[in-house]
Amino acid sequence: MKCPRCQGSLEELSLGDVSTVTCPHCAFADVPVEHVREDEEPESWRDAFNRFYEG
Secondary structure, three states: OOOOOOOEEOOOEEEOOOEEEOOOOOOOOOOOOOOOOOOOOOOOOHHHHHHHHHH
Protein backbone atom coordinates (compact mmCIF):
# COMPACT_ATOMS: atom_id res chain seq x y z
CA MET A 1 0.00 0.00 0.00
CA LYS A 2 1.12 3.54 -0.69
CA CYS A 3 0.72 6.48 1.72
CA PRO A 4 -1.97 8.93 0.54
CA ARG A 5 0.15 11.83 1.82
CA CYS A 6 3.72 11.09 0.59
CA GLN A 7 3.34 7.92 -1.52
CA GLY A 8 5.78 6.07 0.81
CA SER A 9 5.26 2.52 2.02
CA LEU A 10 2.68 2.03 4.78
CA GLU A 11 3.11 -0.25 7.79
CA GLU A 12 0.23 -1.98 9.55
CA LEU A 13 0.00 -1.76 13.34
CA SER A 14 -2.21 -4.18 15.27
CA LEU A 15 -3.30 -4.52 18.86
CA GLY A 16 -5.63 -7.41 19.51
CA ASP A 17 -8.47 -7.30 16.97
CA VAL A 18 -7.83 -3.66 16.01
CA SER A 19 -5.38 -2.56 13.34
CA THR A 20 -4.47 0.62 11.47
CA VAL A 21 -1.88 1.75 8.96
CA THR A 22 0.85 4.32 9.46
CA CYS A 23 3.63 5.86 7.39
CA PRO A 24 7.10 5.91 8.96
CA HIS A 25 8.19 8.63 6.49
CA CYS A 26 5.62 11.41 7.06
CA ALA A 27 3.84 10.15 10.24
CA PHE A 28 0.48 9.72 8.49
CA ALA A 29 -1.86 7.54 10.55
CA ASP A 30 -5.19 6.21 9.34
CA VAL A 31 -6.98 7.16 12.56
CA PRO A 32 -10.35 8.92 12.31
CA VAL A 33 -10.64 12.16 14.29
CA GLU A 34 -13.38 14.71 14.90
CA HIS A 35 -12.49 18.33 14.17
CA VAL A 36 -15.68 19.80 15.64
CA ARG A 37 -15.88 20.92 19.26
CA GLU A 38 -18.63 19.36 21.28
CA ASP A 39 -18.61 21.98 24.06
CA GLU A 40 -21.46 24.42 23.68
CA GLU A 41 -20.00 27.23 25.78
CA PRO A 42 -16.34 27.73 26.75
CA GLU A 43 -15.52 27.48 30.44
CA SER A 44 -14.31 30.71 32.06
CA TRP A 45 -11.10 30.81 34.10
CA ARG A 46 -13.17 31.59 37.21
CA ASP A 47 -15.36 28.51 36.66
CA ALA A 48 -12.31 26.35 36.00
CA PHE A 49 -10.59 27.48 39.22
CA ASN A 50 -13.80 27.02 41.20
CA ARG A 51 -14.20 23.49 39.80
CA PHE A 52 -10.54 22.75 40.66
CA TYR A 53 -10.76 23.98 44.26
CA GLU A 54 -14.18 22.39 44.88
CA GLY A 55 -13.17 18.96 43.52
